[in-house]
Amino acid sequence: MTFDFDRFPDATLAAIPRVDLGGWPTPLHAAPRLGDALGLPSLLLKRDDVHPLGAGGNKLRKLEYHLGAAREAGADTVITFGALQTNHGRQTAAACAKLGLRCELVLTAKVPRDGEAYERSGNIPLDKLFGATVHVGTDDADTTRIYDRLIADAAAEGRTTATVPIGGSNALGALGYLRAIRELAGQLAERGIDHAQLVIPHASGGTAAGTTLAAGQLGNLEVNIVCVSHPTDDARANLHELHTSAATLLGVGTTPPRFSMTDATLGPGYGIPTDAVWHALRLFGRTEGVVLDPVYTGKVAAALVDWKHNLDIDPNEPVVFLHTGGMPGLYGYTPELTTAVNRDTPR
Structure with a gap:
Protein backbone atom coordinates (compact mmCIF):
# COMPACT_ATOMS: atom_id res chain seq x y z
CA MET A 1 0.00 0.00 0.00
CA THR A 2 1.31 3.45 -0.90
CA PHE A 3 0.23 7.00 -0.09
CA ASP A 4 -3.47 7.67 -0.64
CA PHE A 5 -3.19 10.52 -3.14
CA ASP A 6 -6.79 9.98 -4.27
CA ARG A 7 -8.05 10.94 -0.82
CA PHE A 8 -6.01 14.14 -0.65
CA PRO A 9 -8.14 17.33 -1.06
CA ASP A 10 -6.16 18.77 -3.99
CA ALA A 11 -9.16 20.46 -5.62
CA THR A 12 -10.34 22.10 -2.40
CA LEU A 13 -6.85 23.34 -1.64
CA ALA A 14 -6.44 24.73 -5.16
CA ALA A 15 -9.60 26.82 -4.75
CA ILE A 16 -8.20 28.81 -1.81
CA PRO A 17 -6.42 32.07 -2.79
CA ARG A 18 -2.65 31.70 -2.81
CA VAL A 19 0.33 33.54 -4.23
CA ASP A 20 3.13 31.48 -5.72
CA LEU A 21 6.46 32.53 -4.24
CA GLY A 22 8.33 30.08 -6.48
CA GLY A 23 11.06 27.64 -5.54
CA TRP A 24 8.89 24.52 -5.25
CA PRO A 25 9.43 21.70 -4.81
CA THR A 26 12.24 22.11 -2.33
CA PRO A 27 14.85 19.31 -2.51
CA LEU A 28 14.73 16.00 -0.70
CA HIS A 29 18.33 14.96 -0.06
CA ALA A 30 19.77 11.73 1.27
CA ALA A 31 22.05 12.20 4.29
CA PRO A 32 24.16 8.99 4.37
CA ARG A 33 27.08 10.25 6.49
CA LEU A 34 24.77 11.70 9.11
CA GLY A 35 22.64 8.56 8.95
CA ASP A 36 25.70 6.40 9.54
CA ALA A 37 26.66 8.51 12.56
CA LEU A 38 23.17 8.15 14.03
CA GLY A 39 22.45 4.54 13.13
CA LEU A 40 19.72 5.52 10.67
CA PRO A 41 20.55 3.90 7.31
CA SER A 42 17.79 5.68 5.36
CA LEU A 43 17.89 9.29 6.55
CA LEU A 44 16.64 12.08 4.29
CA LEU A 45 16.51 15.86 4.68
CA LYS A 46 13.56 17.85 3.31
CA ARG A 47 15.30 21.14 2.53
CA ASP A 48 12.77 23.93 3.07
CA ASP A 49 15.77 26.01 4.12
CA VAL A 50 17.04 26.36 0.53
CA HIS A 51 14.07 28.18 -1.01
CA PRO A 52 15.56 31.02 -3.09
CA LEU A 53 13.46 33.81 -1.57
CA GLY A 54 14.62 35.71 1.51
CA ALA A 55 17.13 33.07 2.72
CA GLY A 56 14.45 30.38 2.75
CA GLY A 57 12.43 28.79 5.54
CA ASN A 58 9.12 27.17 6.38
CA SER A 169 0.15 29.94 12.38
CA ASN A 170 -3.61 29.70 12.09
CA ALA A 171 -5.94 27.51 10.03
CA LEU A 172 -5.04 29.34 6.83
CA GLY A 173 -1.30 29.21 7.42
CA ALA A 174 -1.44 25.49 8.22
CA LEU A 175 -2.50 24.87 4.63
CA GLY A 176 1.06 25.67 3.57
CA TYR A 177 2.29 22.47 5.22
CA LEU A 178 -0.67 20.46 4.08
CA ARG A 179 0.60 21.28 0.58
CA ALA A 180 4.24 20.70 1.59
CA ILE A 181 3.62 17.17 2.84
CA ARG A 182 1.68 16.36 -0.33
CA GLU A 183 4.82 17.49 -2.18
CA LEU A 184 7.06 15.38 0.06
CA ALA A 185 4.90 12.27 -0.39
CA GLY A 186 5.26 12.66 -4.15
CA GLN A 187 9.04 12.88 -3.83
CA LEU A 188 9.11 9.79 -1.63
CA ALA A 189 6.95 7.86 -4.07
CA GLU A 190 9.33 8.79 -6.90
CA ARG A 191 12.10 7.13 -4.87
CA GLY A 192 10.02 4.00 -4.42
CA ILE A 193 9.33 4.79 -0.74
CA ASP A 194 5.76 4.07 0.35
CA HIS A 195 6.12 4.64 4.11
CA ALA A 196 8.20 7.14 6.09
CA GLN A 197 8.68 8.67 9.51
CA LEU A 198 8.84 12.44 9.77
CA VAL A 199 10.74 14.49 12.36
CA ILE A 200 9.40 18.05 12.59
CA PRO A 201 9.28 21.02 14.99
CA HIS A 202 6.45 22.54 16.98
CA ALA A 203 6.66 26.24 17.89
CA SER A 204 3.69 28.39 16.90
CA GLY A 205 2.09 25.20 15.58
CA GLY A 206 1.15 25.84 11.95
CA THR A 207 3.83 23.59 10.50
CA ALA A 208 2.93 20.70 12.81
CA ALA A 209 -0.81 21.15 12.23
CA GLY A 210 -0.47 21.13 8.44
CA THR A 211 1.84 18.14 8.61
CA THR A 212 -0.43 16.03 10.80
CA LEU A 213 -3.47 16.94 8.73
CA ALA A 214 -1.73 15.97 5.49
CA ALA A 215 -0.35 12.77 7.00
CA GLY A 216 -3.84 11.80 8.09
CA GLN A 217 -5.12 12.25 4.54
CA LEU A 218 -2.22 10.51 2.79
CA GLY A 219 -1.59 7.66 5.23
CA ASN A 220 1.74 5.84 5.68
CA LEU A 221 3.42 8.83 7.34
CA GLU A 222 4.24 8.74 11.04
CA VAL A 223 5.01 12.08 12.63
CA ASN A 224 7.51 12.77 15.43
CA ILE A 225 7.06 16.30 16.78
CA VAL A 226 9.80 18.04 18.75
CA CYS A 227 8.74 21.00 20.91
CA VAL A 228 11.11 23.95 20.55
CA SER A 229 9.01 26.64 22.22
CA HIS A 230 6.45 25.19 24.65
CA PRO A 231 6.19 22.08 26.85
CA THR A 232 4.20 19.18 25.48
CA ASP A 233 0.91 19.88 27.31
CA ASP A 234 0.71 23.39 25.84
CA ALA A 235 1.92 22.21 22.45
CA ARG A 236 -0.65 19.41 22.25
CA ALA A 237 -3.49 21.83 22.99
CA ASN A 238 -2.22 24.26 20.36
CA LEU A 239 -1.77 21.48 17.80
CA HIS A 240 -5.26 20.12 18.38
CA GLU A 241 -6.82 23.56 17.91
CA LEU A 242 -4.92 24.32 14.70
CA HIS A 243 -5.31 20.82 13.25
CA THR A 244 -9.07 20.92 13.86
CA SER A 245 -9.57 24.44 12.51
CA ALA A 246 -7.56 23.69 9.36
CA ALA A 247 -9.55 20.50 8.78
CA THR A 248 -12.79 22.46 9.18
CA LEU A 249 -11.56 25.08 6.70
CA LEU A 250 -10.95 22.31 4.14
CA GLY A 251 -14.01 20.26 5.01
CA VAL A 252 -12.03 17.09 5.72
CA GLY A 253 -11.85 14.66 8.64
CA THR A 254 -9.96 15.71 11.75
CA THR A 255 -8.51 12.37 12.85
CA PRO A 256 -4.72 12.83 13.07
CA PRO A 257 -2.26 10.11 12.10
CA ARG A 258 -0.15 8.31 14.66
CA PHE A 259 2.22 10.88 16.09
CA SER A 260 4.51 11.33 19.05
CA MET A 261 5.59 14.53 20.75
CA THR A 262 8.55 15.33 22.98
CA ASP A 263 9.96 18.36 24.77
CA ALA A 264 13.12 16.49 25.82
CA THR A 265 15.40 18.99 24.07
CA LEU A 266 13.45 22.15 24.87
CA GLY A 267 15.95 23.07 27.59
CA PRO A 268 15.36 26.24 29.63
CA GLY A 269 12.95 27.61 27.04
CA TYR A 270 12.42 29.20 23.66
CA GLY A 271 15.52 30.58 22.01
CA ILE A 272 17.91 29.23 24.65
CA PRO A 273 20.22 26.60 23.13
CA THR A 274 21.80 23.82 25.17
CA ASP A 275 25.06 21.89 24.74
CA ALA A 276 23.07 19.16 22.99
CA VAL A 277 21.86 21.70 20.44
CA TRP A 278 25.38 22.92 19.66
CA HIS A 279 26.55 19.30 19.37
CA ALA A 280 23.76 18.64 16.84
CA LEU A 281 24.75 21.71 14.81
CA ARG A 282 28.35 20.54 14.68
CA LEU A 283 27.32 17.01 13.67
CA PHE A 284 25.06 18.14 10.82
CA GLY A 285 27.74 20.55 9.62
CA ARG A 286 30.62 18.07 9.72
CA THR A 287 28.79 15.13 8.18
CA GLU A 288 26.58 16.76 5.55
CA GLY A 289 27.66 20.41 5.22
CA VAL A 290 24.18 21.47 6.40
CA VAL A 291 23.67 24.53 8.60
CA LEU A 292 21.04 24.51 11.34
CA ASP A 293 19.94 27.26 13.70
CA PRO A 294 20.04 27.07 17.52
CA VAL A 295 16.38 28.00 18.08
CA TYR A 296 14.33 25.65 15.91
CA THR A 297 16.15 23.11 13.75
CA GLY A 298 18.94 22.72 16.31
CA LYS A 299 16.54 21.53 18.99
CA VAL A 300 14.82 19.14 16.58
CA ALA A 301 18.22 17.85 15.51
CA ALA A 302 19.24 17.36 19.14
CA ALA A 303 16.22 15.09 19.56
CA LEU A 304 17.15 13.20 16.40
CA VAL A 305 20.75 12.70 17.52
CA ASP A 306 19.49 10.96 20.66
CA TRP A 307 16.54 9.37 18.87
CA LYS A 308 16.62 6.14 20.87
CA HIS A 309 15.53 8.08 23.96
CA ASN A 310 13.52 10.90 22.36
CA LEU A 311 11.68 9.66 19.28
CA ASP A 312 9.35 6.81 18.42
CA ILE A 313 11.02 5.74 15.18
CA ASP A 314 12.06 2.47 13.57
CA PRO A 315 15.69 2.81 12.40
CA ASN A 316 15.07 0.31 9.60
CA GLU A 317 12.54 2.56 7.89
CA PRO A 318 13.07 5.87 6.00
CA VAL A 319 13.29 8.87 8.32
CA VAL A 320 12.76 12.39 6.99
CA PHE A 321 14.10 15.39 8.92
CA LEU A 322 12.20 18.55 7.99
CA HIS A 323 14.72 21.39 7.74
CA THR A 324 12.63 24.51 8.33
CA GLY A 325 15.48 27.00 7.85
CA GLY A 326 16.55 29.76 10.21
CA MET A 327 20.23 30.06 9.34
CA PRO A 328 20.36 33.91 9.48
CA GLY A 329 19.32 33.76 13.14
CA LEU A 330 22.46 31.74 13.88
CA TYR A 331 24.50 34.93 13.62
CA GLY A 332 22.54 36.43 16.48
CA TYR A 333 24.29 33.77 18.60
CA THR A 334 27.81 34.48 17.33
CA PRO A 335 29.61 34.32 20.72
CA GLU A 336 28.17 30.88 21.52
CA LEU A 337 28.62 29.71 17.93
CA THR A 338 32.30 30.64 18.04
CA THR A 339 32.77 28.66 21.23
CA ALA A 340 30.82 25.68 19.90
CA VAL A 341 32.72 25.26 16.64
CA ASN A 342 36.04 25.38 18.44
CA ARG A 343 35.02 22.87 21.08
CA ASP A 344 35.56 19.61 19.19
CA THR A 345 38.26 18.57 16.76
CA PRO A 346 36.61 17.69 13.40
CA ARG A 347 36.54 13.95 12.71
Missing part, protein backbone atom coordinates in the same frame (compact mmCIF):
# COMPACT_ATOMS: atom_id res chain seq x y z
CA LYS A 59 7.14 30.38 6.86
CA LEU A 60 7.14 31.04 3.11
CA ARG A 61 4.70 28.18 2.61
CA LYS A 62 2.29 29.70 5.13
CA LEU A 63 2.76 33.18 3.69
CA GLU A 64 1.61 32.03 0.26
CA TYR A 65 -1.86 31.63 1.74
CA HIS A 66 -1.78 34.65 4.03
CA LEU A 67 -0.60 36.95 1.28
CA GLY A 68 -3.03 35.37 -1.15
CA ALA A 69 -5.79 36.34 1.25
CA ALA A 70 -4.27 39.81 1.66
CA ARG A 71 -4.26 40.39 -2.09
CA GLU A 72 -7.81 39.07 -2.37
CA ALA A 73 -8.85 41.67 0.22
CA GLY A 74 -7.04 44.47 -1.60
CA ALA A 75 -4.46 45.00 1.15
CA ASP A 76 -1.36 47.05 0.43
CA THR A 77 0.17 46.82 3.92
CA VAL A 78 1.04 43.69 5.89
CA ILE A 79 1.61 43.72 9.65
CA THR A 80 3.02 40.80 11.59
CA PHE A 81 4.74 40.00 14.88
CA GLY A 82 7.57 38.01 16.38
CA ALA A 83 10.56 37.86 18.67
CA LEU A 84 13.50 40.11 17.95
CA GLN A 85 15.25 37.45 15.84
CA THR A 86 12.08 36.19 14.16
CA ASN A 87 12.58 34.10 11.04
CA HIS A 88 8.91 34.62 10.23
CA GLY A 89 9.41 38.39 10.18
CA ARG A 90 12.37 38.13 7.81
CA GLN A 91 10.47 35.85 5.44
CA THR A 92 7.39 38.08 5.56
CA ALA A 93 9.55 41.07 4.68
CA ALA A 94 11.08 39.20 1.72
CA ALA A 95 7.71 37.98 0.43
CA CYS A 96 6.23 41.47 0.71
CA ALA A 97 9.19 42.88 -1.19
CA LYS A 98 8.59 40.38 -4.00
CA LEU A 99 4.90 41.25 -4.16
CA GLY A 100 5.26 45.02 -3.74
CA LEU A 101 3.50 45.17 -0.38
CA ARG A 102 4.41 47.43 2.53
CA CYS A 103 5.66 45.40 5.52
CA GLU A 104 5.49 46.46 9.16
CA LEU A 105 7.21 44.16 11.70
CA VAL A 106 6.28 44.52 15.36
CA LEU A 107 8.95 42.73 17.41
CA THR A 108 9.48 42.11 21.10
CA ALA A 109 12.38 40.80 23.16
CA LYS A 110 10.89 37.40 24.07
CA VAL A 111 14.25 35.71 24.63
CA PRO A 112 16.34 36.63 27.71
CA ARG A 113 19.32 37.77 25.64
CA ASP A 114 21.10 40.99 24.80
CA GLY A 115 24.37 42.08 23.24
CA GLU A 116 25.52 43.37 19.89
CA ALA A 117 25.10 40.10 17.97
CA TYR A 118 21.55 39.37 19.14
CA GLU A 119 20.27 42.93 19.00
CA ARG A 120 21.83 44.05 15.70
CA SER A 121 22.84 40.99 13.65
CA GLY A 122 21.09 37.88 12.36
CA ASN A 123 17.64 38.47 10.93
CA ILE A 124 17.38 42.12 11.93
CA PRO A 125 19.48 43.70 9.14
CA LEU A 126 17.79 41.36 6.64
CA ASP A 127 14.37 42.63 7.75
CA LYS A 128 15.52 46.11 6.78
CA LEU A 129 17.33 44.95 3.65
CA PHE A 130 14.02 43.58 2.39
CA GLY A 131 12.36 46.94 3.02
CA ALA A 132 10.38 46.27 6.19
CA THR A 133 9.86 48.90 8.85
CA VAL A 134 10.87 47.42 12.19
CA HIS A 135 9.12 48.46 15.41
CA VAL A 136 10.47 47.08 18.70
CA GLY A 137 8.16 46.87 21.70
CA THR A 138 9.32 46.49 25.26
CA ASP A 139 6.49 44.13 26.31
CA ASP A 140 3.10 42.82 25.17
CA ALA A 141 1.30 46.03 26.13
CA ASP A 142 3.76 48.12 24.16
CA THR A 143 3.38 45.75 21.19
CA THR A 144 -0.40 46.28 21.29
CA ARG A 145 0.05 50.05 21.34
CA ILE A 146 2.37 49.92 18.34
CA TYR A 147 -0.06 47.71 16.44
CA ASP A 148 -3.02 49.98 17.19
CA ARG A 149 -1.01 52.99 15.98
CA LEU A 150 -0.06 51.24 12.75
CA ILE A 151 -3.70 50.37 12.06
CA ALA A 152 -4.78 53.97 12.77
CA ASP A 153 -1.99 55.44 10.62
CA ALA A 154 -2.90 53.17 7.72
CA ALA A 155 -6.57 54.13 7.94
CA ALA A 156 -5.69 57.84 8.04
CA GLU A 157 -3.53 57.42 4.93
CA GLY A 158 -6.12 55.38 3.04
CA ARG A 159 -4.13 52.16 3.14
CA THR A 160 -5.68 48.70 3.62
CA THR A 161 -3.96 46.40 6.11
CA ALA A 162 -3.70 42.64 6.49
CA THR A 163 -2.52 41.19 9.79
CA VAL A 164 -0.59 37.91 9.83
CA PRO A 165 -0.37 36.07 13.19
CA ILE A 166 2.91 35.09 14.84
CA GLY A 167 4.61 32.44 12.74
CA GLY A 168 1.77 32.61 10.22
